[in-house]
Amino acid sequence: MKDRHAREAIVVIGGGPAGLAAALAAACKSRLKVILIERDRELGGILNQCVHDGFGNFVFGESLTGPEYASRFIEQLQSAPNLEVWDNTAVISLKGDRTLTAVNRSGIHRLKPAAIILAMGCRERSRYQAFLPGYRPAGVYTAGTVQRLVNMEGVMPGEKAVILGSGDIGLIMARRLTLEGAEVLGVYEIMNRPGGLTRNIVQCLEDFNIPLFLSHQATFLHGKKRLEGVSIAPYGSSGKPDLQKEKRIECDTLILSVGLIPENELSREAGIEIDPATAGPVVDQDMATGVEGIFACGNVVHVSDLVDHVTLSAQAAGRGAARYLSGRKPAGKALFKAGTNIARLVPQVLSLPVEDKVDLYIRVSEPAEYVRIAISSESGEIYNKKERIVRPPEMIHLQLEKELFQNTGGGDSLFVNLQGGEADGG
Amino acid sequence: MADKIKKRITCIICPVGCSLTATGIKGNLVIEGNECNRGEKYARSEYTNPLRTLTGTVLIKEAILPRLPVRSENPIARQLFLRAAAELNRLVVTAPIKRGAVISEDLAGSGIRLLATRDLDKL
Numbered sequence: 001m002k003d004r005h006a007r008e009a010i011v012v013i014g015g016g017p018a019g020l021a022a023a024l025a026a027a028c029k030s031r032l033k034v035i036l037i038e039r040d041r042e043l044g045g046i047l048n049q050c051v052h053d054g055f056g057n058f059v060f061g062e063s064l065t066g067p068e069y070a071s072r073f074i075e076q077l078q079s080a081p082n083l084e085v086w087d088n089t090a091v092i093s094l095k096g097d098r099t100l101t102a103v104n105r106s107g108i109h110r111l112k113p114a115a116i117i118l119a120m121g122c123r124e125r126s127r128y129q130a131f132l133p134g135y136r137p138a139g140v141y142t143a144g145t146v147q148r149l150v151n152m153e154g155v156m157p158g159e160k161a162v163i164l165g166s167g168d169i170g171l172i173m174a175r176r177l178t179l180e181g182a183e184v185l186g187v188y189e190i191m192n193r194p195g196g197l198t199r200n201i202v203q204c205l206e207d208f209n210i211p212l213f214l215s216h217q218a219t220f221l222h223g224k225k226r227l228e229g230v231s232i233a234p235y236g237s238s239g240k241p242d243l244q245k246e247k248r249i250e251c252d253t254l255i256l257s258v259g260l261i262p263e264n265e266l267s268r269e270a271g272i273e274i275d276p277a278t279a280g281p282v283v284d285q286d287m288a289t290g291v292e293g294i295f296a297c298g299n300v301v302h303v304s305d306l307v308d309h310v311t312l313s314a315q316a317a318g319r320g321a322a323r324y325l326s327g328r329k330p331a332g333k334a335l336f337k338a339g340t341n342i343a344r345l346v347p348q349v350l351s352l353p354v355e356d357k358v359d360l361y362i363r364v365s366e367p368a369e370y371v372r373i374a375i376s377s378e379s380g381e382i383y384n385k386k387e388r389i390v391r392p393p394e395m396i397h398l399q400l401e402k403e404l405f406q407n408t409g410g411g412d413s414l415f416v417n418l419q420g421g422e423a424d425g426g
Numbered sequence: 427m428a429d430k431i432k433k434r435i436t437c438i439i440c441p442v443g444c445s446l447t448a449t450g451i452k453g454n455l456v457i458e459g460n461e462c463n464r465g466e467k468y469a470r471s472e473y474t475n476p477l478r479t480l481t482g483t484v485l486i487k488e489a490i491l492p493r494l495p496v497r498s499e500n501p502i503a504r505q506l507f508l509r510a511a512a513e514l515n516r517l518v519v520t521a522p523i524k525r526g527a528v529i530s531e532d533l534a535g536s537g538i539r540l541l542a543t544r545d546l547d548k549l
Contacts, residue, residue, distance in 0.1 A: 041490075051495035051543065052481045065481055067495050067544035071525055151483055154492035179482060179511035198443040202436050203478060207504060389442050 009033040011113040016045020018298025018314040019119035020073035025318025027080040039090040044070035058308035094266040115321040118296040125259040134221030143169040143257040158253030163187040168196040170257020175204035188216040277344035278302035284349040286320025332410025339417035354405040362396040371421035448473040477501035489521035489546040502536040510534035
């Protein structure tokens, strides 16, 4: 192919929202060639099927639809002279020395770029990962599959649907299917709080009188060829489904919105350390992984609720890759550590010296009100911020001034804690 | 009194998500449950005329995909949603279409235009 060795190139793997922003930032900050590899026939990734609006409130100050958000980047990309797009191309192997293997219609290509940015996004948790008992009929889909079928392929998956899980894509598809004439019988969530954003609970469910049932679990899928119904039971005080209260709902379609998993097969193959809390690579504030010259951004690092956060992390990765290629090496590393009521945080590593603002993303374990987010080193608190309310579905984004870290040394731990407040048992 | 109409509204302005009630009594609207003034303003607009941006797809011929994504240029009254969605299902366009192309001049009598949200080339 065009540049078999590509030693003088930055390769971005994945052309969704993360890959688009990372490739643009890298092309703008570096004079090297940037190759953006996408396995689909066009760029944009998941944005192409997200026809609803709500994208870009933070980055562009307006509420765009998914395709509009993607086009903002795709159009800029066409005017970047050092940027090359390889579409219909899948990366099938990545080694720790940055050797990668890609396949497309013209054959198998081995490249060893100067830097790589991982932007593979995430995948939906499937029926089998959600452990749903019963038969294996047609009519059981993940929410993103339904979204692609309805919004891009023009195919309706069924007429009477039950949605399992209250993740954002499931809520959005409840509204889409209703507007397309299907009957959405209800959304059943295993947790005792919704998984999606309040905005989506209001505008996708309440607007259409679609009921939301918390603390409910599917207990059996009926139907040997096509789905005929789902049995559902509430959680009892024992922490198990209360089968006395099990009921069967007649439906031909079950839509799963039960979580997203970062797609890290290539990262693992390359020997990149994965954080069990995020299921994505451990990264520093430049989104550098532990393997030299490999960066990662967007949902492959940790699943975000807003695309704006994906874009910001991708821009950091693009700049970070360019900075790495200019010869900058960190002098030391400190670690951010998740403390009280912090489920996960990114970045996990702080490379020293800190030269720019640090974007810190935090997801809490439990909802809480009137809290203080505090960051402390061994010698005392360096930062705190009050929050009226924090919830697991809404990621917290802190922009930390570099001066905060002037006394941070290599090997230090920075503990991030949520203090005070009443966990509302949520 | 029969003219009291009470609505429960979840505020979406900030993450607190106050549960508001708006009660209309003969032209007066009483808002309760809000922690701040933004909630009051939101509840008023939700009570009197909730507005939403309608998004969806229309049938497109001779393109790589059978559906073209579209949006209302500005928010429309929520009550028009089902009517507008039915209207979308009657519209047919032919590729090529450019993002921003006007697909309908007046969506469901709202006076708001319907726009394409992406380019779709001819096959």
